[in-house]
Structure formats: C-alpha cells, structure tokens
Amino acid sequence: MKKYDFIIAGGGMAGLSLAYYLTQSSLRDRSILIIDRDVKNQNDRTWCFWEKGQGPFESIVFRKWETVSFHGTTYSGPIDMVDYHYKMLRGIDFYAFIEAELAKYPTVERKIATINRIKDTPQGGFVIADDEPYIADYVFDSTFALKLDQPENHNLLQHFKGWVITTEKACFDPNYPEIMDFRVEQHGDCRFLYVLPFNEKTALVEFTLFNDKLLSQEEYEADLRQYIDRYLDTGAYRISETEYGVIPMSDETTTENPSDHIIRIGTSGGYTKASTGYTFQRTQRYLQDIVHSLHQTGKPHRKRSWFKGRFKLYDSIFLNVLQKHRHPADDIFTKIYTKNSPRVFTFLDEDTRLIDEIRLFTTMPWWPFTAALFDVLRRKIVG
Structure with a gap:
C-alpha cells in the first residue's frame, strides 16, 4: 500500500x-492523490462572488462587473x-485550468473511484476507494455529509435552477447584472431571480429560493418561464445550458478537524456561509490559510480568532x-443592500469592524431581529 503525503x-x-x-x-514536491468518482469535464455549475482586485483565478473569470x-x-x-x-x-x-496546472507536477496523481470509507489511524489518514486502501499523512475530506438535523439549530436550503438563454431581441445590458430581483411571488419564503448577462442577447437567468423544501423541476x-415572459423582452429564446443545485444554509457546528490526520474542507468543513450560501470565496481563503499553516508549522490547522465567532x-x-418568517425576506434584503452599500459586501466577507456592523444593524427592522436574537440564545442554552 503506497503512502502519500x-x-x-x-x-x-x-x-x-x-x-x-x-x-x-513550497509543498509542490509532496505526493498528492486526488480521489473522485467523476471526471470533471462538464460545465456543471457557475460560481459568482465579489472580490477586490485580482484573484488567483482572474485569468479564467468569465465575466466581471463594477456595478450590479x-x-x-x-x-x-x-x-x-x-x-x-x-x-x-x-x-x-475552472476544471480545465486546474487540470492543466496540476498536469505540470508528476507528484500529483488522480484516481477515479468511489470512496467507501475514511478513518484516522496512528499511521495516518486511511481511505478505502473501490475497495482499495490508501494512506497519507493527511487526508483532506470534502465528501463528508453533514447531517443538519439538530433541532436547536437552523437548517434551511438554498436551491436554484437556471437557464442560459439566447434571445431573439437584444434585451440585456451587459454592464448591469441583476443580483436579486424579488418580483416573483414569495409564498412566505425568500424567492428571487438573478440575471447575469454575457452580451445583449445571452444571459444566465436563475431562480433561487431560501427555505426548507425543494420544488419539483417543473415548478x-x-x-423561470413566468419571469422571462413578464420582465424580459426576449422575443423568442433558446435554452442552451441548464444548471441546478442545492446548498445547505445551516448554523450547526461543523468539525473541521475531527482527528489528527483528517481535515474536512469545503461544505463538509463548514466553509459555506450559513446566511447566504456563498462558498467559493470563503473556500479559497480558508484553503490558502491551511496551505500557509502547512508551510509554517507542518500542520494543516488554520488559525481562527475567537472574536470572528x-x-x-x-x-x-x-x-x-x-425560518420563523419574522419579517418579509424581500424587504430585509432591500434594506441590507440599499442602505449599506458597499459595507454590505465587506460585512458578508466577515471583514468589517464592530462599529461597521452596529451601523448595519441599525438599518434592519429592530423587533424581528431582537426577537430572533433572544430565540437563538434560548436555543443555545436549552440545547
């Protein structure tokens, strides 16, 4: 049985x-084994995020906008x-870029297999995939399934379906993506569309919900059809791509370091921001912290400030x-984005100072959020 770093x-x-x-x-000479059950060769998802300056994947950013x-x-x-x-x-x-970069390093191996088991041993992290054993100094696990079933916590879902459409008429402004459009029936939930234009006739139009119940694909x-017909002067349109996804929005405590040789990453490690479902940028930041820690200390344990809690x-x-429907979600998001720009983006990146956070809180409806604060504290005490 071969051992990897x-x-x-x-x-x-x-x-x-x-x-x-x-x-x-500096760890580029270490042996790395990547195990996954699929070959990543399809455009199966789109990541959207806000960022200051140039990021590590700037060369492959498909579109970017200064104003939304x-x-x-x-x-x-x-x-x-x-x-x-x-x-x-x-x-x-993203997949093509990473594959091309990793191909430069013979120390990186790929294995297409289904992971059966991951466990810690005194010799290292142990993985069984397609009944074959593998071992390493450290196993980074993004496959662990969160249970999200504790009653004292909040467990919602962000779920979405989107179409890339090409229209007969020039109906999109390529300079202005619509990040949230609440002109859809809310049904007591948080429901919105976003429209990301590629050019005047092509855009990703996506229907997104925050609640605890998935819809049928037909719903x-x-x-999507109702929004396009009502608010976009498309003429005829053609659907060229479809995407669908479900992201957990949960405040359950996740264990990033469950044992000495296993580290959970991505959603499995709690990288998804509970209140928004945004994952991409947080994942990049946290992973860079892990690599920095490995370089500095030889251990993949990123430093976390208690005050960040x-x-x-x-x-x-x-x-x-x-979850408790204490105030209409469309009105909450309206207040957040229109009364706090650009502070809201820094806040959601968790880079604000306490005084900035207090200023943002004063723009929110005070009673629903005060009631929520006391309910959260009660749950934590009772739970």
Missing part, C-alpha cells in the same frame, strides 16, 4: 483548489460596489428571522 478525498471545487494551492507553494442591479420592495436600480467587482466563473473553465421551470451569531440570527 496528502490525499484529497473529493475532486470538486474545494479539493481541486487545495491541490492547486499546494502546487503553487437590484430590484426589491422599495428600490430598483444600480448598486455601486466601489472597490469590489462582481465576478462569474464557469465550472468548465422551478414554471417560475460573532459572525456565526449573526448568521444564526438571520436564519432565525427567515
């Missing part, structure tokens, strides 16, 4: 990003992002407001 269990966005950062560091549009309850128009850019990265471009499509409390409060 690192095994990456799961070759999705988190696993491939980690392999990339390892090869870009928003349509809420009391405001419709542009939101200036100031120092940020809103960026769109296609899955197929997603019905809302306040953002978990904020996430829990926000999820409580949504």
Whole structure:
C-alpha cells in the first residue's frame, strides 16, 4: 500500500483548489492523490462572488462587473460596489485550468473511484476507494455529509435552477447584472431571480429560493418561464445550458478537524456561509490559510480568532428571522443592500469592524431581529 503525503478525498471545487494551492507553494514536491468518482469535464455549475482586485483565478473569470442591479420592495436600480467587482466563473473553465496546472507536477496523481470509507489511524489518514486502501499523512475530506438535523439549530436550503438563454431581441445590458430581483411571488419564503448577462442577447437567468423544501423541476421551470415572459423582452429564446443545485444554509457546528490526520474542507468543513450560501470565496481563503499553516508549522490547522465567532451569531440570527418568517425576506434584503452599500459586501466577507456592523444593524427592522436574537440564545442554552 503506497503512502502519500496528502490525499484529497473529493475532486470538486474545494479539493481541486487545495491541490492547486499546494502546487503553487513550497509543498509542490509532496505526493498528492486526488480521489473522485467523476471526471470533471462538464460545465456543471457557475460560481459568482465579489472580490477586490485580482484573484488567483482572474485569468479564467468569465465575466466581471463594477456595478450590479437590484430590484426589491422599495428600490430598483444600480448598486455601486466601489472597490469590489462582481465576478462569474464557469465550472468548465475552472476544471480545465486546474487540470492543466496540476498536469505540470508528476507528484500529483488522480484516481477515479468511489470512496467507501475514511478513518484516522496512528499511521495516518486511511481511505478505502473501490475497495482499495490508501494512506497519507493527511487526508483532506470534502465528501463528508453533514447531517443538519439538530433541532436547536437552523437548517434551511438554498436551491436554484437556471437557464442560459439566447434571445431573439437584444434585451440585456451587459454592464448591469441583476443580483436579486424579488418580483416573483414569495409564498412566505425568500424567492428571487438573478440575471447575469454575457452580451445583449445571452444571459444566465436563475431562480433561487431560501427555505426548507425543494420544488419539483417543473415548478422551478414554471417560475423561470413566468419571469422571462413578464420582465424580459426576449422575443423568442433558446435554452442552451441548464444548471441546478442545492446548498445547505445551516448554523450547526461543523468539525473541521475531527482527528489528527483528517481535515474536512469545503461544505463538509463548514466553509459555506450559513446566511447566504456563498462558498467559493470563503473556500479559497480558508484553503490558502491551511496551505500557509502547512508551510509554517507542518500542520494543516488554520488559525481562527475567537472574536470572528460573532459572525456565526449573526448568521444564526438571520436564519432565525427567515425560518420563523419574522419579517418579509424581500424587504430585509432591500434594506441590507440599499442602505449599506458597499459595507454590505465587506460585512458578508466577515471583514468589517464592530462599529461597521452596529451601523448595519441599525438599518434592519429592530423587533424581528431582537426577537430572533433572544430565540437563538434560548436555543443555545436549552440545547
């Protein structure tokens, strides 16, 4: 049984990003095995995120914008992002870029297999895939399935279906993506569309919900068609690509380091921001911290400030407001984005100062959020 320095269990966005950062560091000569059940050769997803300056994947960013549009309850128009850019990265471009980079390093191996088991041993992290054993000093696991079933916590889902459409008429403004359009029936949930234009006749149109119940594929499509017919002057249109996804929005405590030789990454490690479902940028930041720690100390344990824990409390409060329907979600997001730009982007990146957070909180409806705060504290005490 061959022993590796690192095994990456799961070759999705988190696993491939980690392999990339390892090869870009002083650890590039270490042996790495990536195990995944699929070959990543399809445009199976799109990541959108905001970022200051140039990022590590700037060369493959598909589109980026300096200003975004928003349509809420009391405001419709542009939101200036100031120092940020809103960026769109296609899955197929990311996979191809990473594959080309990893191919430069003979120390990186790939295995297409189904992972049967991962466990810690005194000799290292142990993985069985297609009944074959593998061992490494450290196993980075992005396949661990979170249970998300604790009653004292909040467990919602962000689920979405989107179409890339090409239209007969020039109906899109390529300079203004619509990041949230709440002109759809809310049904007591948080429901919105976003429209990311590639050019005047092509865009990704995606229907997104925050709640705890998935829809049928036909229901997603019905809302997509209704929005396009009502608000986009397309003429005829053709659907060229489809994407669908489900992201957990949960404040359950995740164990990033469950044992000496196993480290959970990506959603498995709690990298998804509970209140928004955004994962891509947080994953990049956390993985770079892990690689830096490996370089500095030989151990993959990123440093975390206890004071940063306040953002978990904020996430829990926000999820409580949504889950308990304490205030209409479309109005909450309208207040967040229109009264706090560009502070809101820094806040969601968890880079604000406490005084900035207090200023943001004063723009929220005070009673729903106060009630949510006390309910969150009660759950934690009772739970």
